[in-house]
Amino acid sequence: MSxxxxxxxxxxxxxxxxxxxxxxxxxxxxxxxxxxGAYNPKGVPSAxxxxxxxxxxxxxxxxxxxxxxxxxxxxxxxxxxxVNFFASWCVPCLIEHPQLMRLATDGVPIMGIAYKDKPTxxxxxxxxxxTPYQRIGVDLPGRVGIEWGLYGVPETYLIDRHGLIxxxxxxxxTEDVVxxxxxxxxxxYA
Amino acid sequence: MIAELGxxxxxxxxxxxxxxxxxxxxxxxxxxxxxxxxxxxLAAGILIATGGAFACLxxxxxxxxxxxxxxxxxxxxxxxxxxxxxxxxxxxxxxxVLWVLILALCGGAVAAFGQxxxxxLHARVQAVLALVGVGFLAFIxxxxxxxxxxxxxxxxxxxxxxxLQDPGLAFHPPLxxxxxxxxxxxxxxxxxxxxxxRVDAAWGRWVRPWALAAWSFLTLGIALGxxxxxxxxxxxxxxxxxxxxxxxxxxxxxxxxxxxxAVVVEKRDALKTWTVFLALLAFGLSLLGTFLVRSGVLTxxxxxxNDPARGVFILGLLGCYIGGGFALFAWxxxxxxxxxxxxxxxxxxxxxxxxxLLCSLAAVVLAGTLYPMFADLLLGEKISVGAxxxxxxxxxxxxxxxxxxxxxxxxxxxxxxxxxxxxxxxxVALAGVGGYFGCLAIAGARLGPALGFxxxxxxxAGAGADISDRLALFSRPRAAWARxxxxxxxxWGAAIAHAGLGVMILGLAGMGLATDRLVLLxxxxxxxxxxxxxxxRRIEDVNGANFTARQAIIEVSRQGQPRVVxxxxxxxxxxxxxxxxxxxxxxxxxADLYAVLGEEREGGAVLRLHHNxxxxxxxxGAAIMALGSALSLSDRRMRISAPVxxxxxxxxxx
Amino acid sequence: xxxxxxxxxxLLLAATAKAAVSDPADMLRDQAQEExxxxxxxxxxxMVCQNxxxxxxxxxxxxxxxxxxxxQVATGRTDREIMSYLHDRYGDxxxxxxPIRLTTLVLWAMPVIALGLGATLIMVxxxxxxxxxxxxxxxxxxxxxxxxxxxxxx
Numbered sequence: 001m002s003x004x005x006x007x008x009x010x011x012x013x014x015x016x017x018x019x020x021x022x023x024x025x026x027x028x029x030x031x032x033x034x035x036x037g038a039y040n041p042k043g044v045p046s047a048x049x050x051x052x053x054x055x056x057x058x059x060x061x062x063x064x065x066x067x068x069x070x071x072x073x074x075x076x077x078x079x080x081x082x083v084n085f086f087a088s089w090c091v092p093c094l095i096e097h098p099q100l101m102r103l104a105t106d107g108v109p110i111m112g113i114a115y116k117d118k119p120t121x122x123x124x125x126x127x128x129x130x131t132p133y134q135r136i137g138v139d140l141p142g143r144v145g146i147e148w149g150l151y152g153v154p155e156t157y158l159i160d161r162h163g164l165i166x167x168x169x170x171x172x173x174t175e176d177v178v179x180x181x182x183x184x185x186x187x188x189y190a
Numbered sequence: 191m192i193a194e195l196g197x198x199x200x201x202x203x204x205x206x207x208x209x210x211x212x213x214x215x216x217x218x219x220x221x222x223x224x225x226x227x228x229x230x231x232l233a234a235g236i237l238i239a240t241g242g243a244f245a246c247l248x249x250x251x252x253x254x255x256x257x258x259x260x261x262x263x264x265x266x267x268x269x270x271x272x273x274x275x276x277x278x279x280x281x282x283x284x285x286x287v288l289w290v291l292i293l294a295l296c297g298g299a300v301a302a303f304g305q306x307x308x309x310x311l312h313a314r315v316q317a318v319l320a321l322v323g324v325g326f327l328a329f330i331x332x333x334x335x336x337x338x339x340x341x342x343x344x345x346x347x348x349x350x351x352x353x354l355q356d357p358g359l360a361f362h363p364p365l366x367x368x369x370x371x372x373x374x375x376x377x378x379x380x381x382x383x384x385x386x387x388r389v390d391a392a393w394g395r396w397v398r399p400w401a402l403a404a405w406s407f408l409t410l411g412i413a414l415g416x417x418x419x420x421x422x423x424x425x426x427x428x429x430x431x432x433x434x435x436x437x438x439x440x441x442x443x444x445x446x447x448x449x450x451x452a453v454v455v456e457k458r459d460a461l462k463t464w465t466v467f468l469a470l471l472a473f474g475l476s477l478l479g480t481f482l483v484r485s486g487v488l489t490x491x492x493x494x495x496n497d498p499a500r501g502v503f504i505l506g507l508l509g510c511y512i513g514g515g516f517a518l519f520a521w522x523x524x525x526x527x528x529x530x531x532x533x534x535x536x537x538x539x540x541x542x543x544x545x546x547l548l549c550s551l552a553a554v555v556l557a558g559t560l561y562p563m564f565a566d567l568l569l570g571e572k573i574s575v576g577a578x579x580x581x582x583x584x585x586x587x588x589x590x591x592x593x594x595x596x597x598x599x600x601x602x603x604x605x606x607x608x609x610x611x612x613x614x615x616x617x618v619a620l621a622g623v624g625g626y627f628g629c630l631a632i633a634g635a636r637l638g639p640a641l642g643f644x645x646x647x648x649x650x651a652g653a654g655a656d657i658s659d660r661l662a663l664f665s666r667p668r669a670a671w672a673r674x675x676x677x678x679x680x681x682w683g684a685a686i687a688h689a690g691l692g693v694m695i696l697g698l699a700g701m702g703l704a705t706d707r708l709v710l711l712x713x714x715x716x717x718x719x720x721x722x723x724x725x726x727r728r729i730e731d732v733n734g735a736n737f738t739a740r741q742a743i744i745e746v747s748r749q750g751q752p753r754v755v756x757x758x759x760x761x762x763x764x765x766x767x768x769x770x771x772x773x774x775x776x777x778x779x780x781a782d783l784y785a786v787l788g789e790e791r792e793g794g795a796v797l798r799l800h801h802n803x804x805x806x807x808x809x810x811g812a813a814i815m816a817l818g819s820a821l822s823l824s825d826r827r828m829r830i831s832a833p834v835x836x837x838x839x840x841x842x843x844x
Numbered sequence: 845x846x847x848x849x850x851x852x853x854x855l856l857l858a859a860t861a862k863a864a865v866s867d868p869a870d871m872l873r874d875q876a877q878e879e880x881x882x883x884x885x886x887x888x889x890x891m892v893c894q895n896x897x898x899x900x901x902x903x904x905x906x907x908x909x910x911x912x913x914x915x916q917v918a919t920g921r922t923d924r925e926i927m928s929y930l931h932d933r934y935g936d937x938x939x940x941x942x943p944i945r946l947t948t949l950v951l952w953a954m955p956v957i958a959l960g961l962g963a964t965l966i967m968v969x970x971x972x973x974x975x976x977x978x979x980x981x982x983x984x985x986x987x988x989x990x991x992x993x994x995x996x997x998x
Contacts, residue, residue: 012965013523016467017516020474023560024513027505030487030567034498039487044572044891047935054933116904142908149933151891151905425900432895463969534970542966550958557954561942569947574889576897576940583955605981708868788866796868 046157046168047149053083053163054147058137061114063123069111069137075163080189081109082182083157084133085150087117088125093154096172097129103178104132108186111135115153116142158182160189193258196246197337200287203239203294204327206232207320210297214317218310218385226309229316233297236323240294244278244287247336251278256343260284260336264349268736268765276360277349282484282500283336285363289480290326292364292371293319300375307396314382315375322374325507333500352737352763352770358418366411366438370476372404373441376448377473380466381515384522389462394455397469399823401449404472406819408442413812424771424786426704426800428808431580433488436559437479440552444472447548454541458603460530461538463523464545470519474512475552481508487563533605540598547591554583592645592695595688596652600659618655622648633703642699649692653685679825687818694811700781700804712794720801722783723747724756729787729795737761739772742787742795746776758787758797777806866907872914881917884926885910889940897940 033039048054053074060068074083084100086093104110112133114122119138126136139145148157151170158167167185169177210232217225250258251274254267264281265274279288297319304312330336353359379397383389415435420428429435448468454461482488485501532538558575565571596618600611625647629640657663660681661670709717711726718724727743739759746753756774763770776783782805788796872878882899888909890901898906898913909930916926930938942948950957982990 009524009969010520012968013463014520016471017513017520020512020516024505024509026564026567027481027485027487028502030563031485031498031501031505033567034486034501039567044937045935047931047933142904143912146908146912146933149935151934424902427900430895430900546959546962546966550955550962553958554954557951561948561951565947571936571947573936573942573948574895574938574940575942575951576889576895578887578941579951582941583952587955587959708866708871710868796866798866 043170044151046165048165049168050164050166053159053165054144056137056144056147058113058139058144061119061122061126061136061138063119064126064131064136066131066133066136069113069135071163073135074111074159077109077159077161077163079109080158080160080166080186081111083111083113083159085113085115085139085145085148085153085155086122086125087115087153088121089117090153092172094125094129096154096174097132099173099175099178100132101130103182108182109134111137113137113139113144115139115145115150156182158185158189192246192249193255193337193339196243196250197335199239199243199246200290200327200331200335200337203236203243203290204324204331206236206239207323207327210236210320211317211324214313214315214320218313218317218382221310223309226313229313230301232320233294233301233316236320237294237298240287240291244291247284247287248275248278250337251275254347256345256347257339257341258336259338259340262340262344262347262349264347266347266349266765269347269349269355270735272357272360273355277354279363280349280354281336283330283334285367286326286330286334287336288364289367289371290323290330292367293323293326293374296371296375297323300378304396310386311379311382311393311396314385315378318378318381319374322378322511325510329500329503329507333497333503352761352766352768353422356418356422358414358422362411362415362418364411365407365414369404369406369408369411369445370438370441370479372400372407373445373469373473373476375400376404376445376469377511377515380469381518383466383526384518387522387525389455389466389526391456391459394452394457394459394465395827397465398449398452398456401445401452401469401472402819402823405442405445405449406816406823408438408445409812409816409819412438412442413809413816416812417809420805421773421775424773425798426701426706426784426802426805428701431558431577433559434479434483436555436580437475437482439555440475440559441472441479443548443552443555444468444475447545447552448472450541450544450548454530454538458530458532458538460528460532461542461545462526462528464542466523466526467519468545468549470512470515471552474508474515475556477508477511481505482559530604532603535601535608536606537598537601537603539606540594540601543594544591544598547587547594551584551587551591554587555580558583589645592649595691596648596655599652599656599684599688614659615652615655618648618651621651629699629703636703639699639702642695642702646692646696646699649695650689653689653692656685656688657682678827680822680827683818683820683822683825685818686821687815690811690814690816690818692811693807693814694809697804697807697809697811700807701802704800704802704805706798706800708788708796708798710791710794710796712792715794717797717799719799720781721748722753722801724785724797724799726795726797729790732759734761736765737763740787740790742785742797744774744785744797746783754783756783756785758785760787779806780804782806866902866910870907870911870914872918874918877917878914880923881910881914884913884917884923887927887940888913888930889938891934891938895940 030039053071055071057070058068060066074081082103100110110132112135114136116139117125118140122138137144149168154172156169156173157165160166166189167181169181173182210229213225213232214229216222217229247260250261251265252271254261254265254274256262260281260283264284265277269277278284297316300312300315300319304315307315376397379393379400383393415438416428419430420426448465451461451465451468455465481501481504484497485504486498487501530538558580561575562573565573596615597611600614622644626640626644629636629643633639657677660677661673663670705720707717707719711717713726713728716723716725723746725745725747727745729740729742732739732741739761741757741759744756744758746756754776756776758774759772761770761772771786773784773786780803782800782802784800784802786798788798790796872881885899886897888898890896890898890903890906890909892903892905893901898909912930913926916929921929927939936943942951944952
């Protein structure tokens, strides 16, 4: 005895295939995105994008010959600038350091915040590798980092002229990132 | 030389698998007895070739052959022998070889134990298994060759992560893979049935042992992984709803539904479409897990090194097997007509409910696991789906499942009335209520654990009710012993497995009552936890095989009576430049006493002390489930097929 | 480049994850408050870990976030205020329980969707295969006959 399947049953039987195919297409796009960098399962966008810089007041780094950093100094700017969280114990920070030096010599204002770093060690790091920062704040307990939504070092934030956070990059800045993201954004918010 | 032999063996296995696919499918299509008879020897050949390749890999690890890239990445001369061997399957490449080895083992097992299968079905099953093998062997040879050489040879290996040198972790992958790959057999059966256009009661009987075997191994594998996390990670956690953990839970849920659904096909010739679908789904979910772990779309502690190129290959394999399976399903499933009819309220109905709840659970877990990825892809949103979501979302499905688990076995086939079954469960319900109030009495107003206790008592007593019902223990006690001796092992197995789940829930509920303390103790000082006094005697240096450690000696006493000495350690591995923390666990039937050594300060040490009531029962319950399942497997009804055997032999002789 | 971060974070994680057990001084004196802080902590994701809550992780960031949660509990903030504080700074990603929104509706409704879909399929299948036609229950006379036969069989 054979029951010829109605059209509704046919559709139901095709459903698993349909769902699997859709999921497969999604996975393929993800894989393509992984290689191209468009899909990044580890990156988290900042929750503060488009919002003003959080309130903070950090003392200067003794011996670094640079003033301290407060939130007030990041409002009403002449041009967009970068805020870079770094630490002497952080290896990627060392890797990105030449990029920061290059940006600084190109005239990009960069503010540094030493995150959970003993002042003497942070100072030693900068003396050894150069200081790209116009101002440096010391955040030894790391609380200011949390105010910014920081979850690791290095992280770099782009602040526009009105003191709003426009971009956050978690990880060491590379030449590609500078070319692809930082430079265009600096131009855009100039 | 050995590595080249291994490489050749893999290529040989690929060639034989290709041959097997053709031989099996064509033999079945043309009903050619000689071709069909050749599938057995070919399966043996594939097994020997794959086994040989695996042996070569292990040999390379054991002799620490640093000209083999895989050995350099994942091993070290200072590793103990056991971990050298287990390191061979610890990497992506090595684990894939283990995967295909188990697949070949399955093929061999089907050839050995499938004597009673009709030749056509057997040939098709072998062909499908070989087809799966072709894909994965091609994957290994093309992208993940474990036998790649490196020249000049490295001075020594780099793989000395002490966290991975653990017996639990060594055996976790093989058990898991036996489960994952075991479902390839049920997949093959389903595809063969679809190709033939026929699913009958006999098919249900043949599929069930394979589903049971795969499911048991998966249960053990998951439990072992969970237990390892518990004793190794140092804070008593044992399940994190990590995406890769979920990837192992999904085939477990589908496999559980499958082995129940197959019962209905066998006994009542119904639920055919659903059972075939579940067989396809279980293996499909296994493959999905393989993809998620190895492709890089997931971030997880379990994920192997990401390589999107490999991911695309695996996605292609998934497309072939899952896509092909579901396409075949869509095209041919309509031909399967059930003859068994049953009322909604009946044992079949209960099993349909079981299917529905397990599949819904799988859908929820799948959604939660894939959601962050797809939300990121489609909506650009980054969300987290963690334990709070899974716990909340699965609870409303687990509760009816637990309730039905005790009622279902008591319902007769075809048509039942609910009330008599419920009446017979009066003492089971009492046990549940007793468990609830018992927990409240002992531990105070903790609703969650109390419900867990109630559920556990309900299940365990329900299993008892199932057996006592079959033995008519209370209604006709005199012949009960005779009936017990005659009761098929599958009945005992089912009851034991259901009780095992109850035991596990008991453990989970007990862990819900866990307490802990974090203290800084100096030698001589004590801390109290759950009626036990923990006194730190001293902190000393000890040396191990490849580590030095700081060890705290903690004397535990209860009401003045010394109980046990715990010795948690902080180990330093100079070669690997890592420190690990070894918790000290004292396991009793009632609880685990768990101590972890933290940092040392001001002459004292930070200690984290845990009291985990009923923790061991979690894994004991899983072991009982696997035991029940194994008992069912040993039922002789699973192996009887004498009449068909004669026919098969005659067919080959002709 | 990403591999660098990945590798480094894994290394850092591996190094720290098995190290400190965290500080007794961080714990709150009041048992009820400490418990409340833990419950909240279990809802917050450790941003540098894989799917773990801040209570389950030994990473530095987790420790900092635990301290913040406890400080705020001690000063009497409500649960919602504490969660908002962290949500404002870290976004949806820090919440282990996805917020219920239009975009997460499918996720949260999945138990209902799955059950509903499944139940519908079952009912449709039953109606189609005509499985609703079950033989009627035995009459009294038939039952008596059945009892007779059973007795004979014994």
